[in-house]
Each structure stands twice: as C-alpha cells, then as structure tokens.
Amino acid sequence: MDYPSEKNNFLIEHAQLIKHSYNHWLLTELIPESISELDFAKRLFAADFAVVTHNTDADPVFNYANQKALELFEFNWHDFTCLPSKHSAEPVNQSERERLLTVVTQKGYIDHYEGIRLSSTGKRFIIKNALVWNLIDKHQVYQGQAACFNQWLYL
Numbered sequence: 001m002d003y004p005s006e007k008n009n010f011l012i013e014h015a016q017l018i019k020h021s022y023n024h025w026l027l028t029e030l031i032p033e034s035i036s037e038l039d040f041a042k043r044l045f046a047a048d049f050a051v052v053t054h055n056t057d058a059d060p061v062f063n064y065a066n067q068k069a070l071e072l073f074e075f076n077w078h079d080f081t082c083l084p085s086k087h088s089a090e091p092v093n094q095s096e097r098e099r100l101l102t103v104v105t106q107k108g109y110i111d112h113y114e115g116i117r118l119s120s121t122g123k124r125f126i127i128k129n130a131l132v133w134n135l136i137d138k139h140q141v142y143q144g145q146a147a148c149f150n151q152w153l154y155l
Contacts, residue, residue, distance in 0.1 A: 001063060003077040004045045014064055015041035018053060018146055021135045025109040030148070049150035050127075053135060054085040056144050061085065063144065072152065074119035088117050090124070100132065104145055109133035113147075116155070124155040 004010040019040055022030040031047065034040035044051060050069035054060035065073070065080050073080060073088065089097045093116050104110055113130040130149035137143055 001081060004041070004066075009038055010041035010045050011064065012037050012041045014053070015044050017135055017137060017143060018044065018051065018064070020138060021133055021143075021146065022131075024136060025133045026131070049148055050152075051146065051148045052085075052088075053146040054144050056142060059084050059086065060144065062088075064146075072119065072125070073117070074121050074123065079120070090116060090118055101145060104132045104134060113149075117152075125152045126155060127152045 001011060001014065002008050016037055019030055022028075031040055031043050034043060045066045047066055047068060050072055051064070051066045052062055052069045053064040055063045062080050062083050062085050065075070065077070070077065070080060075083070086094050086097065097115060100110065100113060100115070109132060111129070111131050113132050114126065114128050115130070116124055116126050118124060127149045128151040130147050130151075132145060132147045135143040135146050
C-alpha cells in the first residue's frame with residue numbers, strides 16, 4: 001500500500017474496512033459525523049489518536065498507520081508497513097502481546113489494553129486503554145487486526 005494521500009484517496013478502501021469492523025464490534029463510530037467515505041479516510045489519517053492495523057500473515061505485518069502512530073513509533077510509512085507487528089513490542093513482552101491477540105481473535109475485540117511498545121529509535125512507551133479489534137470485511141471474512149489508542153506515556 002502507498003502512503004495515504006489525496007492521490008490515493010487516503011486508502012479509502014482500507015479505511016472503510018477499519019470503520020466497518022469497528023462499528024461491527026463496538027456498535028459505535030470511530031470518527032463520528034464523517035460526511036463521506038473520503039472524509040472518514042482523511043480524518044482517520046489525521047486523527048489525534050493512533051491507529052494501526054496488521055494483515056493476516058502467519059507473522060502479521062503492519063499494513064496501516066495513521067500520522068499520529070507514525071510519529072509515535074518514529075517510522076516512515078514504508079518502513080512501518082514492512083515491519084512485523086510483533087517487533088513493536090520488546091522481545092520480553094512479545095508473549096503477552098501474542099496472548100492478547102489470541103483473545104482478540106476469539107472474542108472479536110478487547111478494550112482497556114495496556115502494553116509497552118518501542119519506537120524505531122528504541123524509545124519505550126506504554127499505551128493505555130487501547131482498543132484492539134478484528135478486521136472483518138462485509139462478508140465477515142477475517143482481514144487482520146486493528147488497534148487505536150490516545151493515551152501513552154514515554155518511559
């Protein structure tokens with residue numbers, strides 16, 4: 001996927017997958033009052049909270065990050081979307097992360113998740129009250145997982 005921009009409508013199809021899945025599991029809007037699919041995609045990318053998604057590979061790779069997430073993780077788009085998502089956590093915390101993702105797979109979503117993450121420069125930060133949910137398309141086919149959070153603290 002290319003970097004979200006006007007040229008590619010801010011990855012409108014992927015943004016709609018995020019929106020649809022969030023609405024499905026949480027029965028509410030991720031970004032209320034969006035006036036169109038394009039408006040939602042733009043607002044998602046520019047949101048003041050972090051949003052990331054990863055794909056369905058056996059070792060899932062990030063396939064989306066909004067601007068806030070790119071800043072927080074200190075990555076450019078290309079490098080982030082080539083990163084196995086497990087590498088966002090320290091090796092010592094990867095088993096806890098894996099347990100969390102298994103629970104999400106089984107239940108559809110979790111809220112109030114807390115975990116330590118790493119930026120590309122090695123900065124450690126804790127995310128708090130994160131939502132993690134399964135991405136499912138309109139046919140209920142599993143497409144990966146997403147997370148959003150607006151609380152973090154550098155350690």
